[in-house]
Amino acid sequence: MNASSQPLVHIHNVTKTFKRGFEDLHVLAGLDLAVQEAEFLALMGPSGSGKSTLLNLIGGLDRPTSGIIRIGEDRVDQLSDRQQALWRARHIGFVFQFYNLLPALSAGHNVELPLLLTNLDKAGRRRHVAAALAAVGLPDCASQFPRTLSGGEQQRVGIARAIVTDPTVLLCDEPTGDLDRKAGDEILTLLQKLNKDFGKTIIMVTHDPHASARASRTVYLDKGRLSDQPSA
Protein backbone atom coordinates (compact mmCIF):
# COMPACT_ATOMS: atom_id res chain seq x y z
CA MET A 1 0.00 0.00 0.00
CA ASN A 2 2.86 2.40 0.69
CA ALA A 3 6.50 2.79 -0.15
CA SER A 4 8.65 1.36 2.64
CA SER A 5 10.27 4.71 3.46
CA GLN A 6 6.93 6.43 3.93
CA PRO A 7 4.90 6.09 7.14
CA LEU A 8 1.65 4.19 6.66
CA VAL A 9 -0.28 6.84 8.57
CA HIS A 10 0.80 10.41 7.97
CA ILE A 11 -0.92 13.25 9.80
CA HIS A 12 0.29 16.78 9.21
CA ASN A 13 -0.77 20.02 10.86
CA VAL A 14 -4.25 18.71 11.65
CA THR A 15 -6.67 20.91 13.56
CA LYS A 16 -10.16 20.08 14.70
CA THR A 17 -12.52 22.68 16.08
CA PHE A 18 -16.02 21.98 17.39
CA LYS A 19 -18.72 24.59 17.86
CA ARG A 20 -20.25 24.67 21.32
CA GLY A 21 -22.95 27.33 21.24
CA PHE A 22 -21.19 30.52 20.22
CA GLU A 23 -17.85 29.18 21.41
CA ASP A 24 -15.18 27.42 19.33
CA LEU A 25 -13.60 24.41 21.00
CA HIS A 26 -10.13 23.67 19.60
CA VAL A 27 -9.61 19.95 20.27
CA LEU A 28 -6.63 19.36 18.01
CA ALA A 29 -4.18 22.18 17.30
CA GLY A 30 -1.71 21.64 14.45
CA LEU A 31 -1.08 18.01 15.24
CA ASP A 32 1.58 15.89 13.46
CA LEU A 33 1.87 12.10 13.70
CA ALA A 34 3.49 9.34 11.68
CA VAL A 35 2.79 5.64 12.21
CA GLN A 36 4.88 3.03 10.43
CA GLU A 37 3.46 -0.11 8.87
CA ALA A 38 3.22 -3.01 11.39
CA GLU A 39 3.60 -0.60 14.30
CA PHE A 40 1.47 -0.98 17.47
CA LEU A 41 0.90 2.56 18.70
CA ALA A 42 -0.80 3.43 21.97
CA LEU A 43 -2.43 6.84 22.17
CA MET A 44 -2.87 8.08 25.73
CA GLY A 45 -4.10 11.23 27.34
CA PRO A 46 -6.60 12.60 29.84
CA SER A 47 -10.32 12.58 29.19
CA GLY A 48 -11.33 15.20 26.64
CA SER A 49 -7.84 15.48 25.26
CA GLY A 50 -9.02 14.52 21.76
CA LYS A 51 -7.81 10.89 21.56
CA SER A 52 -11.06 9.54 20.16
CA THR A 53 -11.40 12.57 17.90
CA LEU A 54 -8.00 11.79 16.42
CA LEU A 55 -8.92 8.13 16.02
CA ASN A 56 -12.15 9.12 14.24
CA LEU A 57 -10.20 11.37 11.86
CA ILE A 58 -7.74 8.59 11.04
CA GLY A 59 -10.65 6.19 10.50
CA GLY A 60 -12.52 8.54 8.17
CA LEU A 61 -15.47 8.88 10.54
CA ASP A 62 -14.99 12.63 10.81
CA ARG A 63 -13.10 15.37 8.93
CA PRO A 64 -10.39 17.68 10.19
CA THR A 65 -10.98 21.42 10.24
CA SER A 66 -7.64 21.74 8.45
CA GLY A 67 -4.53 19.69 7.74
CA ILE A 68 -3.60 16.48 5.93
CA ILE A 69 -4.49 12.90 6.82
CA ARG A 70 -2.87 10.35 4.53
CA ILE A 71 -3.20 6.60 4.96
CA GLY A 72 -0.97 4.85 2.45
CA GLU A 73 -1.62 6.70 -0.79
CA ASP A 74 -5.09 7.95 0.17
CA ARG A 75 -5.83 11.51 1.32
CA VAL A 76 -8.63 10.56 3.71
CA ASP A 77 -9.49 14.17 4.47
CA GLN A 78 -10.31 14.81 0.81
CA LEU A 79 -12.65 11.86 0.22
CA SER A 80 -16.40 12.39 -0.16
CA ASP A 81 -18.75 10.70 2.32
CA ARG A 82 -19.41 7.89 -0.11
CA GLN A 83 -15.72 7.44 -0.92
CA GLN A 84 -14.90 7.47 2.80
CA ALA A 85 -17.44 4.68 3.42
CA LEU A 86 -15.91 2.52 0.69
CA TRP A 87 -12.42 3.36 1.91
CA ARG A 88 -13.27 2.40 5.50
CA ALA A 89 -14.67 -0.91 4.29
CA ARG A 90 -11.39 -1.71 2.49
CA HIS A 91 -8.76 -0.32 4.83
CA ILE A 92 -10.00 0.09 8.40
CA GLY A 93 -10.94 -2.37 11.09
CA PHE A 94 -12.63 -0.83 14.15
CA VAL A 95 -12.56 -2.27 17.67
CA PHE A 96 -14.88 -0.45 20.04
CA GLN A 97 -14.86 -0.13 23.83
CA PHE A 98 -18.41 -1.52 24.11
CA TYR A 99 -17.90 -4.04 21.28
CA ASN A 100 -20.79 -2.58 19.19
CA LEU A 101 -22.06 -6.00 18.13
CA LEU A 102 -25.55 -6.13 16.65
CA PRO A 103 -27.55 -7.98 19.33
CA ALA A 104 -30.04 -9.49 16.87
CA LEU A 105 -27.26 -11.20 14.92
CA SER A 106 -25.23 -14.24 15.84
CA ALA A 107 -21.49 -13.88 16.34
CA GLY A 108 -20.93 -15.34 12.89
CA HIS A 109 -23.31 -12.89 11.25
CA ASN A 110 -21.71 -9.99 13.11
CA VAL A 111 -18.31 -11.01 11.79
CA GLU A 112 -19.78 -11.49 8.32
CA LEU A 113 -21.13 -7.92 8.15
CA PRO A 114 -18.02 -6.24 6.63
CA LEU A 115 -17.73 -9.09 4.12
CA LEU A 116 -21.12 -8.13 2.66
CA LEU A 117 -19.31 -5.14 1.20
CA THR A 118 -16.90 -7.37 -0.69
CA ASN A 119 -17.44 -9.51 -3.77
CA LEU A 120 -17.14 -12.77 -1.84
CA ASP A 121 -19.91 -15.32 -2.32
CA LYS A 122 -21.64 -16.93 0.63
CA ALA A 123 -19.23 -19.87 0.84
CA GLY A 124 -16.26 -17.52 0.69
CA ARG A 125 -17.72 -15.34 3.40
CA ARG A 126 -18.33 -18.38 5.56
CA ARG A 127 -14.67 -19.45 5.19
CA HIS A 128 -13.41 -15.99 6.14
CA VAL A 129 -15.73 -15.82 9.15
CA ALA A 130 -14.50 -19.21 10.39
CA ALA A 131 -10.87 -18.17 9.94
CA ALA A 132 -11.39 -14.87 11.78
CA LEU A 133 -13.20 -16.52 14.70
CA ALA A 134 -10.46 -19.14 14.90
CA ALA A 135 -7.82 -16.40 14.91
CA VAL A 136 -9.41 -14.81 18.01
CA GLY A 137 -9.81 -18.16 19.75
CA LEU A 138 -13.54 -18.61 19.29
CA PRO A 139 -13.80 -21.24 16.56
CA ASP A 140 -17.11 -22.67 17.83
CA CYS A 141 -19.00 -19.51 18.64
CA ALA A 142 -20.40 -18.59 15.21
CA SER A 143 -23.98 -19.48 16.06
CA GLN A 144 -24.00 -17.87 19.51
CA PHE A 145 -25.66 -14.53 20.08
CA PRO A 146 -23.80 -11.68 21.81
CA ARG A 147 -25.99 -11.83 24.93
CA THR A 148 -24.79 -15.39 25.57
CA LEU A 149 -21.11 -14.39 25.45
CA SER A 150 -18.95 -12.87 28.18
CA GLY A 151 -17.54 -9.35 27.73
CA GLY A 152 -14.14 -10.73 26.76
CA GLU A 153 -15.71 -13.09 24.24
CA GLN A 154 -17.81 -10.29 22.78
CA GLN A 155 -14.69 -8.18 22.35
CA ARG A 156 -12.96 -11.12 20.61
CA VAL A 157 -15.93 -11.30 18.21
CA GLY A 158 -15.51 -7.53 17.72
CA ILE A 159 -11.84 -8.08 16.88
CA ALA A 160 -12.75 -10.93 14.50
CA ARG A 161 -15.14 -8.53 12.74
CA ALA A 162 -12.37 -5.94 12.56
CA ILE A 163 -9.80 -8.29 10.99
CA VAL A 164 -12.08 -10.38 8.75
CA THR A 165 -11.47 -8.19 5.70
CA ASP A 166 -7.71 -8.01 6.38
CA PRO A 167 -7.72 -4.21 6.74
CA THR A 168 -4.68 -1.94 6.44
CA VAL A 169 -5.06 -0.47 9.95
CA LEU A 170 -6.80 -1.62 13.12
CA LEU A 171 -8.20 1.28 15.15
CA CYS A 172 -9.03 0.31 18.74
CA ASP A 173 -10.89 2.74 20.98
CA GLU A 174 -10.35 1.68 24.63
CA PRO A 175 -10.62 -2.03 23.70
CA THR A 176 -10.16 -3.13 27.33
CA GLY A 177 -12.13 -0.28 28.91
CA ASP A 178 -15.19 -2.42 29.61
CA LEU A 179 -13.36 -5.58 30.66
CA ASP A 180 -11.87 -6.92 33.87
CA ARG A 181 -8.09 -7.23 34.14
CA LYS A 182 -7.95 -10.88 33.08
CA ALA A 183 -10.17 -10.49 30.05
CA GLY A 184 -8.37 -7.21 29.21
CA ASP A 185 -5.03 -8.97 29.30
CA GLU A 186 -6.32 -11.65 26.95
CA ILE A 187 -7.50 -9.01 24.49
CA LEU A 188 -4.17 -7.18 24.67
CA THR A 189 -2.33 -10.47 24.11
CA LEU A 190 -4.53 -11.07 21.07
CA LEU A 191 -3.81 -7.58 19.68
CA GLN A 192 -0.10 -8.11 20.25
CA LYS A 193 -0.29 -11.40 18.41
CA LEU A 194 -2.10 -9.79 15.48
CA ASN A 195 0.62 -7.14 15.38
CA LYS A 196 3.59 -9.46 15.72
CA ASP A 197 2.42 -12.59 13.90
CA PHE A 198 0.31 -11.01 11.18
CA GLY A 199 2.00 -7.61 10.86
CA LYS A 200 -1.16 -5.66 11.57
CA THR A 201 -0.75 -1.92 12.09
CA ILE A 202 -2.66 -1.03 15.26
CA ILE A 203 -3.51 2.34 16.76
CA MET A 204 -5.02 1.96 20.21
CA VAL A 205 -6.57 4.68 22.34
CA THR A 206 -6.31 3.85 26.04
CA HIS A 207 -6.30 5.37 29.50
CA ASP A 208 -4.59 2.36 30.94
CA PRO A 209 -0.76 2.35 31.28
CA HIS A 210 -0.93 -1.42 31.64
CA ALA A 211 -2.49 -1.59 28.16
CA SER A 212 -0.13 0.94 26.61
CA ALA A 213 2.80 -1.12 27.91
CA ARG A 214 1.85 -3.80 25.38
CA ALA A 215 2.26 -1.38 22.46
CA SER A 216 5.53 -0.86 20.58
CA ARG A 217 5.25 2.91 21.03
CA THR A 218 3.16 5.27 23.12
CA VAL A 219 2.34 8.89 22.38
CA TYR A 220 0.53 11.31 24.69
CA LEU A 221 -2.11 13.80 23.66
CA ASP A 222 -2.85 16.82 25.78
CA LYS A 223 -4.36 20.20 24.96
CA GLY A 224 -4.52 19.26 21.31
CA ARG A 225 -0.83 18.41 20.92
CA LEU A 226 1.16 15.18 20.90
CA SER A 227 4.31 14.38 22.82
CA ASP A 228 6.40 11.31 23.60
CA GLN A 229 6.13 11.97 27.34
CA PRO A 230 3.07 12.39 29.54
CA SER A 231 2.49 15.98 30.64
CA ALA A 232 3.33 16.74 34.24
Added chain:
Amino acid sequence: MTRPSLLLSVALFNLRSLPERKAAAITAAIGIAGVVGVLVGVLAIAQGFQRAMTVAGAPDVAVVLRSGADSEMTSGLNRADTRIIGDAPGVARTANGPLTTAELFAIISLPKRSTGTDANVPLRGVEPGAFEVRGNIKIVRGRRFATGRNEVIVGAGAAHAFAGLDVGQHIKVGQNAWEVVGIFTAGGGIAESEIWADTAVLQPAYQRDDNFQSVSVKLESAAAFQEFSKFLTNHPRLSVKVMRQAEYYAEQSTSVTRFITTIGVFIASLMALGALFGALNTMYSAVAARTREIATLRALGFGSGPVIFSVLLESVLLSLAGGGLGAAAAYFLFDGYRASTINWQTFSQVTFAFNVSPALLGKALGFATLIGIGGGLFPAIRAARLPIAAGLRES
Protein backbone atom coordinates in the same frame (compact mmCIF):
# COMPACT_ATOMS: atom_id res chain seq x y z
CA MET B 1 -24.73 1.77 -7.01
CA THR B 2 -25.49 -0.28 -3.92
CA ARG B 3 -25.96 -3.96 -4.73
CA PRO B 4 -29.56 -5.19 -4.23
CA SER B 5 -28.24 -8.14 -2.22
CA LEU B 6 -26.49 -5.70 0.12
CA LEU B 7 -29.67 -3.65 0.56
CA LEU B 8 -31.57 -6.82 1.30
CA SER B 9 -28.97 -8.18 3.72
CA VAL B 10 -28.92 -5.01 5.81
CA ALA B 11 -32.72 -4.81 5.69
CA LEU B 12 -33.04 -8.40 6.87
CA PHE B 13 -30.52 -7.82 9.66
CA ASN B 14 -32.62 -4.82 10.68
CA LEU B 15 -35.85 -6.82 10.64
CA ARG B 16 -34.28 -9.40 12.94
CA SER B 17 -34.08 -6.71 15.61
CA LEU B 18 -37.81 -5.98 15.27
CA PRO B 19 -38.84 -8.28 18.17
CA GLU B 20 -36.84 -6.01 20.49
CA ARG B 21 -39.18 -3.16 19.51
CA LYS B 22 -42.36 -5.19 19.27
CA ALA B 23 -44.57 -3.02 21.51
CA ALA B 24 -44.11 0.12 19.40
CA ALA B 25 -44.31 -1.89 16.19
CA ILE B 26 -47.59 -3.57 17.17
CA THR B 27 -49.08 -0.22 18.25
CA ALA B 28 -48.24 1.37 14.90
CA ALA B 29 -49.54 -1.62 12.96
CA ILE B 30 -52.83 -1.60 14.87
CA GLY B 31 -53.23 2.13 14.23
CA ILE B 32 -52.78 1.57 10.53
CA ALA B 33 -55.15 -1.42 10.65
CA GLY B 34 -57.83 0.89 12.07
CA VAL B 35 -57.31 3.47 9.34
CA VAL B 36 -57.40 0.90 6.56
CA GLY B 37 -60.39 -0.87 8.10
CA VAL B 38 -62.39 2.38 8.18
CA LEU B 39 -61.33 3.30 4.64
CA VAL B 40 -62.32 -0.11 3.29
CA GLY B 41 -65.60 -0.03 5.22
CA VAL B 42 -66.65 3.36 3.89
CA LEU B 43 -65.53 2.69 0.33
CA ALA B 44 -67.36 -0.66 0.49
CA ILE B 45 -70.55 1.36 1.07
CA ALA B 46 -69.92 3.51 -2.01
CA GLN B 47 -68.93 0.50 -4.07
CA GLY B 48 -71.92 -1.53 -2.89
CA PHE B 49 -74.30 1.33 -3.67
CA GLN B 50 -72.79 1.81 -7.12
CA ARG B 51 -72.93 -1.91 -7.76
CA ALA B 52 -76.61 -2.04 -6.80
CA MET B 53 -77.32 0.81 -9.18
CA THR B 54 -75.37 -0.52 -12.13
CA VAL B 55 -75.53 -4.30 -11.90
CA ALA B 56 -78.93 -4.36 -13.58
CA GLY B 57 -77.76 -2.17 -16.43
CA ALA B 58 -77.89 -4.47 -19.45
CA PRO B 59 -76.38 -3.00 -22.65
CA ASP B 60 -79.32 -4.18 -24.79
CA VAL B 61 -81.96 -2.50 -22.64
CA ALA B 62 -82.91 1.14 -23.18
CA VAL B 63 -84.83 3.53 -20.93
CA VAL B 64 -87.00 6.26 -22.44
CA LEU B 65 -87.96 9.36 -20.41
CA ARG B 66 -89.52 12.65 -21.30
CA SER B 67 -86.99 15.07 -22.74
CA GLY B 68 -85.37 17.16 -19.98
CA ALA B 69 -86.17 14.69 -17.20
CA ASP B 70 -83.21 13.58 -15.14
CA SER B 71 -85.08 10.78 -13.39
CA GLU B 72 -88.39 8.96 -13.57
CA MET B 73 -89.71 11.31 -10.86
CA THR B 74 -89.75 14.23 -13.29
CA SER B 75 -90.72 12.29 -16.40
CA GLY B 76 -94.08 11.76 -18.05
CA LEU B 77 -95.23 9.79 -21.11
CA ASN B 78 -98.73 8.97 -22.39
CA ARG B 79 -100.14 5.84 -23.99
CA ALA B 80 -99.62 7.18 -27.53
CA ASP B 81 -95.95 7.80 -26.74
CA THR B 82 -95.49 4.23 -25.48
CA ARG B 83 -97.02 2.83 -28.72
CA ILE B 84 -94.60 4.82 -30.89
CA ILE B 85 -91.74 3.61 -28.68
CA GLY B 86 -92.88 -0.02 -29.02
CA ASP B 87 -93.05 0.30 -32.81
CA ALA B 88 -89.57 1.81 -33.13
CA PRO B 89 -86.92 -0.06 -35.13
CA GLY B 90 -84.47 -2.15 -33.11
CA VAL B 91 -87.00 -3.24 -30.48
CA ALA B 92 -86.95 -6.99 -29.75
CA ARG B 93 -90.28 -8.72 -30.34
CA THR B 94 -92.06 -11.94 -29.43
CA ALA B 95 -95.31 -13.41 -30.64
CA ASN B 96 -97.05 -11.21 -28.06
CA GLY B 97 -95.58 -8.04 -29.49
CA PRO B 98 -92.67 -5.73 -28.66
CA LEU B 99 -90.63 -6.41 -25.50
CA THR B 100 -91.39 -3.20 -23.67
CA THR B 101 -92.74 -2.18 -20.30
CA ALA B 102 -94.38 1.18 -19.69
CA GLU B 103 -93.88 1.96 -16.05
CA LEU B 104 -95.24 4.14 -13.31
CA PHE B 105 -93.01 5.25 -10.46
CA ALA B 106 -94.41 6.25 -7.08
CA ILE B 107 -93.07 6.58 -3.56
CA ILE B 108 -94.75 5.09 -0.50
CA SER B 109 -93.78 5.37 3.13
CA LEU B 110 -93.03 2.28 5.19
CA PRO B 111 -91.35 1.71 8.59
CA LYS B 112 -87.74 0.51 8.52
CA ARG B 113 -87.10 -2.72 10.38
CA SER B 114 -83.92 -1.32 11.98
CA THR B 115 -85.31 1.91 13.47
CA GLY B 116 -89.08 1.73 13.11
CA THR B 117 -89.05 5.15 11.46
CA ASP B 118 -90.78 5.68 8.13
CA ALA B 119 -88.74 5.94 4.95
CA ASN B 120 -89.58 6.20 1.27
CA VAL B 121 -89.82 3.01 -0.75
CA PRO B 122 -90.18 2.99 -4.54
CA LEU B 123 -93.39 1.45 -5.82
CA ARG B 124 -93.16 0.61 -9.50
CA GLY B 125 -96.06 -0.22 -11.73
CA VAL B 126 -94.88 -2.54 -14.48
CA GLU B 127 -96.37 -4.29 -17.48
CA PRO B 128 -96.02 -8.05 -17.99
CA GLY B 129 -93.07 -7.46 -20.35
CA ALA B 130 -90.99 -6.10 -17.41
CA PHE B 131 -89.83 -9.62 -16.44
CA GLU B 132 -88.48 -10.35 -19.92
CA VAL B 133 -87.10 -6.85 -20.48
CA ARG B 134 -85.02 -6.97 -17.31
CA GLY B 135 -84.23 -10.63 -17.69
CA ASN B 136 -82.76 -11.21 -14.21
CA ILE B 137 -85.92 -11.10 -12.09
CA LYS B 138 -86.34 -14.28 -10.09
CA ILE B 139 -89.21 -15.05 -7.72
CA VAL B 140 -87.60 -16.56 -4.63
CA ARG B 141 -90.75 -16.84 -2.50
CA GLY B 142 -94.45 -16.84 -3.39
CA ARG B 143 -95.47 -15.97 -6.96
CA ARG B 144 -95.78 -13.13 -9.43
CA PHE B 145 -98.65 -10.67 -8.99
CA ALA B 146 -101.75 -11.39 -11.04
CA THR B 147 -102.68 -8.75 -13.63
CA GLY B 148 -105.63 -6.60 -12.71
CA ARG B 149 -105.44 -7.39 -8.97
CA ASN B 150 -104.23 -5.41 -5.97
CA GLU B 151 -101.15 -7.55 -5.49
CA VAL B 152 -97.49 -6.67 -5.21
CA ILE B 153 -94.19 -8.45 -5.31
CA VAL B 154 -91.31 -7.11 -3.21
CA GLY B 155 -87.60 -6.93 -3.94
CA ALA B 156 -85.48 -8.97 -1.52
CA GLY B 157 -83.62 -5.86 -0.34
CA ALA B 158 -86.82 -3.98 0.44
CA ALA B 159 -88.29 -7.04 2.21
CA HIS B 160 -85.13 -7.20 4.35
CA ALA B 161 -85.08 -3.48 5.18
CA PHE B 162 -88.77 -2.66 5.69
CA ALA B 163 -91.42 -4.07 8.00
CA GLY B 164 -94.69 -5.48 6.72
CA LEU B 165 -93.37 -6.78 3.42
CA ASP B 166 -93.44 -10.52 4.04
CA VAL B 167 -95.53 -12.74 1.80
CA GLY B 168 -99.15 -12.70 2.91
CA GLN B 169 -98.94 -9.28 4.57
CA HIS B 170 -100.76 -6.24 3.23
CA ILE B 171 -99.60 -2.70 2.51
CA LYS B 172 -101.84 0.30 2.15
CA VAL B 173 -101.53 2.28 -1.05
CA GLY B 174 -104.04 5.10 -1.43
CA GLN B 175 -107.40 3.82 -0.27
CA ASN B 176 -106.65 0.18 -0.97
CA ALA B 177 -104.80 -2.65 0.75
CA TRP B 178 -102.38 -4.58 -1.48
CA GLU B 179 -101.31 -8.10 -0.68
CA VAL B 180 -97.67 -9.10 -0.85
CA VAL B 181 -97.68 -12.29 -2.96
CA GLY B 182 -94.00 -12.76 -3.76
CA ILE B 183 -90.39 -11.83 -3.07
CA PHE B 184 -87.97 -11.43 -5.96
CA THR B 185 -84.28 -10.93 -6.57
CA ALA B 186 -82.71 -8.98 -9.41
CA GLY B 187 -79.07 -10.07 -9.33
CA GLY B 188 -78.32 -7.64 -6.50
CA GLY B 189 -79.49 -4.70 -8.62
CA ILE B 190 -81.59 -1.67 -7.71
CA ALA B 191 -84.88 -3.43 -8.53
CA GLU B 192 -84.41 -5.39 -5.30
CA SER B 193 -85.11 -2.12 -3.43
CA GLU B 194 -88.50 -1.76 -5.11
CA ILE B 195 -92.07 -2.99 -4.80
CA TRP B 196 -93.71 -3.96 -8.07
CA ALA B 197 -97.38 -3.97 -9.00
CA ASP B 198 -99.43 -4.09 -12.18
CA THR B 199 -99.32 -0.67 -13.85
CA ALA B 200 -102.91 -0.95 -14.96
CA VAL B 201 -104.05 -1.30 -11.32
CA LEU B 202 -101.65 1.29 -9.95
CA GLN B 203 -102.67 4.05 -12.39
CA PRO B 204 -106.19 4.55 -10.98
CA ALA B 205 -104.91 4.22 -7.42
CA TYR B 206 -102.70 7.23 -8.08
CA GLN B 207 -105.16 8.93 -10.46
CA ARG B 208 -102.63 8.93 -13.26
CA ASP B 209 -105.19 8.15 -16.01
CA ASP B 210 -103.30 6.45 -18.80
CA ASN B 211 -99.95 8.09 -18.13
CA PHE B 212 -96.56 6.59 -17.38
CA GLN B 213 -93.15 7.87 -16.36
CA SER B 214 -90.79 5.67 -18.31
CA VAL B 215 -90.63 2.94 -20.86
CA SER B 216 -87.97 0.24 -20.68
CA VAL B 217 -87.24 -1.56 -23.92
CA LYS B 218 -85.41 -4.77 -24.75
CA LEU B 219 -83.46 -4.21 -27.96
CA GLU B 220 -82.64 -6.76 -30.64
CA SER B 221 -78.99 -6.27 -29.70
CA ALA B 222 -76.76 -3.74 -27.97
CA ALA B 223 -75.85 -2.39 -31.42
CA ALA B 224 -79.49 -1.63 -32.20
CA PHE B 225 -79.47 1.20 -29.66
CA GLN B 226 -78.21 3.85 -32.12
CA GLU B 227 -81.00 3.19 -34.61
CA PHE B 228 -83.63 3.05 -31.85
CA SER B 229 -82.41 6.23 -30.22
CA LYS B 230 -82.13 8.15 -33.51
CA PHE B 231 -85.67 7.15 -34.52
CA LEU B 232 -87.23 8.32 -31.24
CA THR B 233 -85.30 11.55 -30.82
CA ASN B 234 -86.10 12.57 -34.44
CA HIS B 235 -89.76 11.57 -34.23
CA PRO B 236 -91.96 14.68 -34.80
CA ARG B 237 -94.59 13.61 -32.23
CA LEU B 238 -92.18 12.73 -29.46
CA SER B 239 -89.97 14.74 -27.15
CA VAL B 240 -87.99 12.08 -25.33
CA LYS B 241 -84.62 11.26 -23.91
CA VAL B 242 -83.22 7.80 -24.69
CA MET B 243 -80.47 6.16 -22.65
CA ARG B 244 -78.99 2.75 -22.29
CA GLN B 245 -80.17 1.27 -18.99
CA ALA B 246 -76.60 0.97 -17.69
CA GLU B 247 -75.91 4.60 -18.50
CA TYR B 248 -79.17 5.66 -16.81
CA TYR B 249 -78.40 3.79 -13.58
CA ALA B 250 -74.80 5.01 -13.56
CA GLU B 251 -76.05 8.59 -13.82
CA GLN B 252 -78.51 7.95 -11.01
CA SER B 253 -75.77 6.69 -8.71
CA THR B 254 -73.15 9.33 -9.41
CA SER B 255 -73.98 11.93 -6.77
CA VAL B 256 -74.52 9.50 -3.88
CA THR B 257 -71.44 7.46 -4.79
CA ARG B 258 -69.35 10.61 -5.04
CA PHE B 259 -70.69 11.88 -1.71
CA ILE B 260 -69.98 8.64 0.16
CA THR B 261 -66.55 8.31 -1.46
CA THR B 262 -65.66 11.90 -0.59
CA ILE B 263 -66.78 11.46 3.02
CA GLY B 264 -64.95 8.14 3.22
CA VAL B 265 -61.71 9.47 1.83
CA PHE B 266 -61.97 12.57 4.06
CA ILE B 267 -62.47 10.50 7.23
CA ALA B 268 -59.77 8.03 6.21
CA SER B 269 -57.40 10.90 5.37
CA LEU B 270 -57.86 12.42 8.83
CA MET B 271 -57.28 9.03 10.42
CA ALA B 272 -54.35 8.41 8.09
CA LEU B 273 -52.76 11.60 9.32
CA GLY B 274 -52.93 10.20 12.86
CA ALA B 275 -51.57 6.85 11.71
CA LEU B 276 -48.83 8.63 9.78
CA PHE B 277 -47.69 10.39 12.94
CA GLY B 278 -47.91 7.05 14.76
CA ALA B 279 -45.71 5.44 12.12
CA LEU B 280 -43.33 8.42 12.21
CA ASN B 281 -43.09 8.18 15.98
CA THR B 282 -42.47 4.43 15.83
CA MET B 283 -39.80 4.74 13.19
CA TYR B 284 -38.09 7.71 14.88
CA SER B 285 -38.06 5.64 18.08
CA ALA B 286 -36.68 2.68 16.13
CA VAL B 287 -33.93 4.83 14.67
CA ALA B 288 -33.17 6.33 18.09
CA ALA B 289 -33.03 2.86 19.67
CA ARG B 290 -30.72 1.67 16.90
CA THR B 291 -28.48 4.75 16.75
CA ARG B 292 -25.37 2.84 17.79
CA GLU B 293 -26.16 -0.10 15.48
CA ILE B 294 -26.67 2.25 12.54
CA ALA B 295 -23.48 4.14 13.37
CA THR B 296 -21.62 0.82 13.65
CA LEU B 297 -22.88 -0.29 10.24
CA ARG B 298 -21.81 3.00 8.73
CA ALA B 299 -18.41 2.84 10.45
CA LEU B 300 -17.91 -0.60 8.91
CA GLY B 301 -18.43 0.99 5.49
CA PHE B 302 -22.13 0.66 4.77
CA GLY B 303 -23.37 3.72 2.91
CA SER B 304 -26.55 5.66 3.53
CA GLY B 305 -28.49 3.69 0.86
CA PRO B 306 -28.76 0.41 2.79
CA VAL B 307 -29.59 2.30 6.01
CA ILE B 308 -32.41 4.28 4.34
CA PHE B 309 -33.70 1.16 2.62
CA SER B 310 -33.70 -0.88 5.83
CA VAL B 311 -35.69 1.74 7.79
CA LEU B 312 -38.13 2.28 4.90
CA LEU B 313 -38.64 -1.44 4.42
CA GLU B 314 -39.40 -1.93 8.09
CA SER B 315 -41.91 0.91 8.00
CA VAL B 316 -43.60 -0.38 4.84
CA LEU B 317 -43.75 -3.96 6.12
CA LEU B 318 -45.27 -2.78 9.41
CA SER B 319 -47.83 -0.72 7.48
CA LEU B 320 -48.62 -3.59 5.15
CA ALA B 321 -49.09 -5.93 8.10
CA GLY B 322 -51.43 -3.39 9.71
CA GLY B 323 -53.15 -2.67 6.40
CA GLY B 324 -53.62 -6.37 5.72
CA LEU B 325 -55.12 -6.86 9.17
CA GLY B 326 -57.47 -3.89 8.71
CA ALA B 327 -58.48 -4.98 5.20
CA ALA B 328 -59.12 -8.56 6.34
CA ALA B 329 -61.18 -7.35 9.31
CA ALA B 330 -63.19 -5.06 7.01
CA TYR B 331 -63.76 -7.93 4.58
CA PHE B 332 -65.07 -10.31 7.23
CA LEU B 333 -67.12 -7.63 9.01
CA PHE B 334 -68.59 -5.72 6.08
CA ASP B 335 -68.58 -7.70 2.84
CA GLY B 336 -72.18 -8.54 1.96
CA TYR B 337 -73.61 -6.60 4.92
CA ARG B 338 -76.99 -5.23 3.80
CA ALA B 339 -77.95 -1.60 4.38
CA SER B 340 -80.04 1.07 2.77
CA THR B 341 -79.58 4.72 1.95
CA ILE B 342 -81.53 7.39 0.17
CA ASN B 343 -81.09 7.90 -3.55
CA TRP B 344 -81.29 11.67 -4.01
CA GLN B 345 -82.48 11.32 -7.58
CA THR B 346 -85.70 9.58 -6.51
CA PHE B 347 -85.82 10.48 -2.78
CA SER B 348 -86.34 6.81 -2.03
CA GLN B 349 -84.34 4.17 -0.23
CA VAL B 350 -81.95 1.95 -2.12
CA THR B 351 -80.95 -1.25 -0.39
CA PHE B 352 -77.55 -2.61 -1.19
CA ALA B 353 -74.84 -4.91 0.09
CA PHE B 354 -71.41 -3.58 1.15
CA ASN B 355 -68.97 -4.68 -1.49
CA VAL B 356 -65.37 -5.34 -0.39
CA SER B 357 -63.92 -6.26 -3.77
CA PRO B 358 -60.37 -7.50 -4.48
CA ALA B 359 -59.69 -4.17 -6.21
CA LEU B 360 -60.73 -2.31 -3.05
CA LEU B 361 -58.47 -4.52 -0.93
CA GLY B 362 -55.63 -3.77 -3.36
CA LYS B 363 -56.29 -0.04 -3.01
CA ALA B 364 -56.30 -0.38 0.78
CA LEU B 365 -52.92 -2.09 0.77
CA GLY B 366 -51.62 0.61 -1.58
CA PHE B 367 -52.86 3.20 0.91
CA ALA B 368 -51.11 1.36 3.76
CA THR B 369 -47.91 1.30 1.71
CA LEU B 370 -48.12 5.07 1.25
CA ILE B 371 -48.52 5.51 5.02
CA GLY B 372 -45.49 3.27 5.48
CA ILE B 373 -43.37 5.25 3.06
CA GLY B 374 -44.55 8.55 4.57
CA GLY B 375 -43.88 7.31 8.09
CA GLY B 376 -40.48 5.85 7.28
CA LEU B 377 -38.95 8.36 4.91
CA PHE B 378 -37.92 11.11 7.33
CA PRO B 379 -36.69 8.73 10.06
CA ALA B 380 -34.72 6.90 7.34
CA ILE B 381 -33.10 10.11 6.16
CA ARG B 382 -32.35 11.04 9.75
CA ALA B 383 -30.76 7.63 10.32
CA ALA B 384 -28.57 8.09 7.25
CA ARG B 385 -27.47 11.55 8.38
CA LEU B 386 -26.61 10.64 11.97
CA PRO B 387 -23.04 11.69 12.75
CA ILE B 388 -21.18 8.37 12.93
CA ALA B 389 -18.68 9.32 15.61
CA ALA B 390 -21.42 10.58 17.95
CA GLY B 391 -23.65 7.60 17.17
CA LEU B 392 -20.94 5.12 18.14
CA ARG B 393 -20.91 6.56 21.67
CA GLU B 394 -24.69 6.20 22.16
CA SER B 395 -25.61 3.68 24.83
